[in-house]
Amino acid sequence: MPGGIAFEFPQLYFTGLWLTIQISVLGLLGALVLGTLVAVLRVSPIAPLGWIGAAYVEFFRNTPLVALLFFLFLGLPLIGLRFSTDTFENIFRAAAVGMGLYHGAYVAEVVRGGLLGVDRGQIEAARSLGLSYAQMLRYVQLPQTFRSVIPPLGNIGIALVKNTSLASTIGVAELLYAAEIVESRTFRAEEAFIAATLLYLVLTIPLGIAVNALERRMLVAR
């Protein structure tokens, strides 16, 4: 059976899968929160805030994720910062933070596009009704944005799940790491990586289906 090797090394593969899920969920939450904040900064009428948002997006979108992960793992301690005194907790948190920071830049661009897509007349109407800028964002612009950006956000989410495999480079024992260890122990390279691939698909395919379902439910006729 393809992928059967996962059941010969359940400790490696299934704890790896669980770590992948944890990093994905934490990273995705972080990316959504950060990305939305940055997008709001970018469209804000106050120019310096817009620059901060743009700098964030350009920096993280143009940095390799591996380099970012290494910076969080081995670079931050050089200036006396680390996420935890326990090494394994530290690399886990570095991975989750790295996923959030990096994909936050992509979320920001998608959300920014959504914010700009909201009809100008709605914003003017909200302001003329006496809503403050913050209220207008909260009750008019952002809710419509989220409905329209579900499909591209789903893409980012799926990319994020796959990119968690890079956490293996800083020693996080996630799915790809499990496959590499099993490969070096058994020399059954094809089986080891097919098992990991199937387990990634177990995460990404349902995620894609869920996003499509959500998109249909939230669809707005324009």
Place this chain on the structure above:
Amino acid sequence: MRGFARVFAFGLVLTFIAAACTSPSTTPSPTVAASSSASTRPHFDLATYQYSLQTKGKIRIGTQEDNPPFSVKNPATGKWDGFDVAYGREIAKAIFGDADDPDKYIEYVPVTSATRIPSLTDNKADVIIKTFTINDDRKKQIDFTDVYFRTGQRILVKKDNTTINEVADLAGKTVCAQRGSTSEQNISSATNNAARLLLLDSYPACLLALQQGQADAVSTDETILFGLVKQDANTKIVGKYFSTEPYGIGVKKSVGGDRTGFVDFLNRTQVAMITSGTWAKIYEQYISPVSFDKKRTPDD
């Protein structure tokens, strides 16, 4: 000064990542200088693999970019150096004849511990010369030459560490090693899985983790640890050998005669290198500065 050394080491790690990210195939492919070396070229039997390499005009040598003192790719110049690299150049000379710059016949294929066997079985490299320990499991997958280097596994700790003296002391400690290496498996078996393994892609990264206290020890073959001590004088090597590591050159198994005579040829080349004193010379050049000893053969 130490702060600088750390930043520098971190910079090195980043450079290696960057180097690993760029396309490995950008190595300029060597051009065959048929006219100049035709006369000095060794003659081989037509059926042998070394003959087909000679005809092709290049050999693909798989080795690692950051494995001092065995193989290092200079991030600034792109030039390769180290014991394994020098050994590879001797093989190139044995196939293509003496040359001022054997690198014109060599295509370097960057590998890590985990990609050594796949790069042979997928026919991405002709030989793997990369601190490659010969063992029975690996022999089922690929062929090895005779031992060209012999060492054993020991432990690297910070100089002020007094709690780790032998491999048994690693129980419960965070120990850094390369993912997919025999070192990693040796630590597990020597400590009954009691050590917490931090498995990274290279030993310079492990050294950085040790310096920062994110690892309590680094453990691998003594010769690689020598290279790390040279980089950071605030570390020391402790404990007896808890494994023996005979290195061999890895070659794809001959299928349908596609590697005929190649392992024999490599073994003969090594014998010639030892008798001529070339082996001793490259040992003195790359290993003696860190080991402070001299050897004439791998078994000295």
